[in-house]
Amino acid sequence: GNSVTQMEGPVTLSEEAFLTINCTYTATGYPSLFWYVQYPGEGLQLLLKATKADDKGSNKGFEATYRKETTSFHLEKGSVQVSDSAVYFCALSSAPGGGADGLTFGKGTHLIIQP
Amino acid sequence: GAVVSQHPSRVICKSGTSVKIECRSLDFQATTMFWYRQFPKQSLMLMATSNEGSKATYEQGVEKDKFLINHASLTLSTLTVTSAHPEDSSFYICSARDPNKGYNYGYTFGSGTRLTVV
Numbered sequence: 001g002n003s004v005t006q007m008e009g010p011v012t013l014s015e016e017a018f019l020t021i022n023c024t025y026t027a028t029g030y031p032s033l034f035w036y037v038q039y040p041g042e043g044l045q046l047l048l049k050a051t052k053a054d055d056k057g058s059n060k061g062f063e064a065t066y067r068k069e070t071t072s073f074h075l076e077k078g079s080v081q082v083s084d085s086a087v088y089f090c091a092l093s094s095a096p097g098g099g100a101d102g103l104t105f106g107k108g109t110h111l112i113i114q115p
Numbered sequence: 116g117a118v119v120s121q122h123p124s125r126v127i128c129k130s131g132t133s134v135k136i137e138c139r140s141l142d143f144q145a146t147t148m149f150w151y152r153q154f155p156k157q158s159l160m161l162m163a164t165s166n167e168g169s170k171a172t173y174e175q176g177v178e179k180d181k182f183l184i185n186h187a188s189l190t191l192s193t194l195t196v197t198s199a200h201p202e203d204s205s206f207y208i209c210s211a212r213d214p215n216k217g218y219n220y221g222y223t224f225g226s227g228t229r230l231t232v233v
Contacts, residue, residue, distance in 0.1 A: 004158070008156075041226070042226055043208065043224040043226035043227060044210075045224070046222070046223075089158075089159070102149045102151070102161035102174075102210075103161070103210075104161070105158045107156065107158045108159075
């Protein structure tokens with residue numbers, strides 16, 4: 001079956017530090033990959049996505065590249081801000097077209113950015 | 116953008132009672148909604164897929180009679196936890212996809228419901 005493994009937190013960084021949150025997956029076929037972010041007290045929001053190998057998703061300074069050879073989709077940001085503090089979820093969908101069924105999530109990584 | 120509203124955000128109930136959680140798509144019609152459950156420090160686990168006008172599809176291991184799902188309209192799905200017990204205490208979250216957007220757009224999530232059974 002499908003599974004997503006991401007680094008467990010909390011991850012604590014200083015403002016302007018470089019961020020990497022690792023995510024690897026196991027899936028049949030060619031899944032679509034997503035990063036979602038959950039700010040305190042809010043629902044999950046789509047941060048970025050990639051639908052095929054070597055695609056790079058990017059948004060708000062975050063980016064992740066779909067690496068089929070290493071089955072990875074690591075999230076990176078060059079300079080984090082306090083406002084980036086949140087829980088980040090890596091997820092995949094293996095349905096045809098990437099959206100016809102529910103998502104498989106990682107456990108989430110709590111990111112804390114200190115001023 | 117697509118908005119999904121979920122209520123209540125928090126609920127405390129007594130053991131043996133039933134609790135209903137609502138999930139509404141506010142600005143689009145959702146033929147399919149998804150219900151997830153999240154235990155502390157665990158992944159969101161898909162419980163069931165709710166299809167408008169038909170029976171929900173439950174994931175393996177999810178009790179259909181305990182977690183009743185109704186999707187009577189294109190904008191509303193409800194999850195009823197029947198005869199709740201303390202082990203049902205969890206964070207429940209719904210999601211939906213706007214069918215007018217591409218398949219790879221991703222899903223819109225509600226803000227979740229924290230259920231505590233005492």
